[in-house]
Amino acid sequence: MIRHAVTLSVGDELLAGETLDTHGRTIAASLSARGCRVLQHRVLGDDVSDIAAAIVAATVGADLVVITGGLGPTLDDVSREALAEAMNESLVEDPASRMHLDQWYAGRGRVMPVGNVRQALRPTSATCIENPNGTAPGLRARVGAALVVVLPGPPREMRPMLEGVLNDELSGESRPTIVVRAFGIGESDAAERIEPLMRRDARLPVATTVSQSLLSARIRGNVPDDRDSIETLAVQVETAWHPFVFGRDDVTLSMALGAELKKAGHTIATAESCTGGLVAAMLTEVPGSSGWYPGGWVTYENTRKVEDLGVDAELIEQDGAVSRSVVSAMADGARRRAGSDYGVSISGVAGPDGGSADKPVGTVWIAVADEAGIDARCFCFSGDRPVVRDRAANTALQLTRLRLRGDDSDLLWQRDARS
């Protein structure tokens, strides 16, 4: 039974800080969902000895070792050599893989570069894992008591191969987990609200994390029978964090808002200035968003606010673009022009330039307009340009979601909060 795993990502470019390693997380999430705990994740360079040593060390405590990277055709791809060294075996050519390679190139009317034949090599007792989306097969072998799997780096190739291995190797038995997602309260406030649940001596302790301003509470059972217990805990967290909880597990704020709009048969249009299209992009990330999102405007310069959304030029002259009056006119204009039920608008100072004593960098007005009226609020987001834009976009989605639910709670970073 596979209960513990160690994962390794291979690539000089990772240690040079060139590329972001995402496999550590992707594989950890897949394993966790199937009840296998990751003990450790390592990032190594393209060095045969380093990789071989890490494989050997990993097989001591783990039942499964997953390595990604280093299976390409270039001379710095040495994961095959490293696995062979860890196994104390030679590399031999796998006939089926060689044939598949030849066919891949022939089918594209291309000549295989001579060096690429290395991709058909494997340690003597290892087997190849077919790669449906690329040329390099993966490798699978026993090292000590552990199953060792080497997969290609490119995510599109790695993912189906990983799922294939996990489907074969991991039984359905898993550790039930629920992650509660929220936005709009601070981490300390959130933690204080569920403090008794977070004690380390609790049988099933709840852990909180913040990532890109989104708050999560992870509740994990130990055995399948814990399903009811973690459901109870999840409901307690959702109650304590109400109304800022927008969903569980893989649900995003956009998906949550989209589901609410779809349920009500409503539509929404967007009018963005400083977020420059981020909110529109987040909404359209959701498959099926065409059912509730007709479109929006990126009115980056003031002329566009006037011409596209019908904002009164004098209002901009008088109050400035970053003001209650202008952001309200933007939300209302978007709603009317698109003929949608809701309009959401954002106008602020993302930085680094554009701030003033009155309206420092991070000052952002956000408004939601509907048939009943317009709710416009001013926020002060800390952080640099990308952070301000990201927080403003998420706040706009949450503000809209709360409006749909008839809730007027104050949100984190709101200036002049009423409570």
Next chain:
Amino acid sequence: MIRHAVTLSVGDELLAGETLDTHGRTIAASLSARGCRVLQHRVLGDDVSDIAAAIVAATVGADLVVITGGLGPTLDDVSREALAEAMNESLVEDPASRMHLDQWYAGRGRVMPVGNVRQALRPTSATCIENPNGTAPGLRARVGAALVVVLPGPPREMRPMLEGVLNDELSGESRPTIVVRAFGIGESDAAERIEPLMRRDARLPVATTVSQSLLSARIRGNVPDDRDSIETLAVQVETAWHPFVFGRDDVTLSMALGAELKKAGHTIATAESCTGGLVAAMLTEVPGSSGWYPGGWVTYENTRKVEDLGVDAELIEQDGAVSRSVVSAMADGARRRAGSDYGVSISGVAGPDGGSADKPVGTVWIAVADEAGIDARCFCFSGDRPVVRDRAANTALQLTRLRLRGDDSDLLWQRDARS
């Protein structure tokens, strides 16, 4: 002298696959730029023994060990305890840190939760590193021959503290590096074009990587005097990859396009369907983009294409939204309505739904319109929804950039490429 480092990211949520570890990369990039090589990066859970063991192991081969995470106020934050264990010391309260903590809460009119006083603890012989953006100070200590530094997890807090440590500890002596950035050719094609430069026995081998479809060639010198040699190599790569190279190091496609528009005194408007605001968001990521980007439209449903951009409804009826005629009308409509020099438009099938035998998922038309005319091309992007949107957005930027430069080269994924 600090030449080698090991980095550790701490957090159960990382090993559970909840959160993506970005510190490994951020710190590696900072260290590489200052001539310090990262030997290994590890991701560990919130476990005192595991972290302590990893610290001790790291100090064997490295001059510098950087640990992030586990300095929060909750019970699962155990990096202080782990460092103390690795050093075989006790934890004592640091008076200055305790005072700073008390003042932080008092200044916000809040009562410090009792548990938070743990954040002022440090091993006896360690010192605290001030945190300008949060409550938890960092820690700095000697373990064996290595300098060990523990920093908070939140990027906004970690980054200035890291820079402070590196400024103090690392001399200006560095390994000069140039990274050449390109988009629009495949990795194999790109590698073949510079094959002689990539040989491992070259004195300064060039390494290529692909990340999110963006291509990079990394050229690193060994000593400051290699500056001229790597410049020569970089120019060779740029020549071999022309015209797909858009810049070096931290330059993004948006920045490159923006710089060209700014230089020519030109402006651009966007009209997006399936990319839903991504291109606008990418353009406005660039500080100062208001100088060349007045705004754009997200015409997600067809009515918006007709009403906002003046696309002939009959064209959509006849040819469908994903067609040469419609995407051309969108680009031209955006250009005219915004009064800009250029208009760029995107209309396609991002998936998972919406595909047909004729226009499968991944079929995207992209057009660039200017005074001289309209260049519209059809692309077939492989991948799922987010990948299709991302590739389409980057392709739109590169197509526009090439148009500005009077270049009509075919791009990767282009259907009916002429060469």
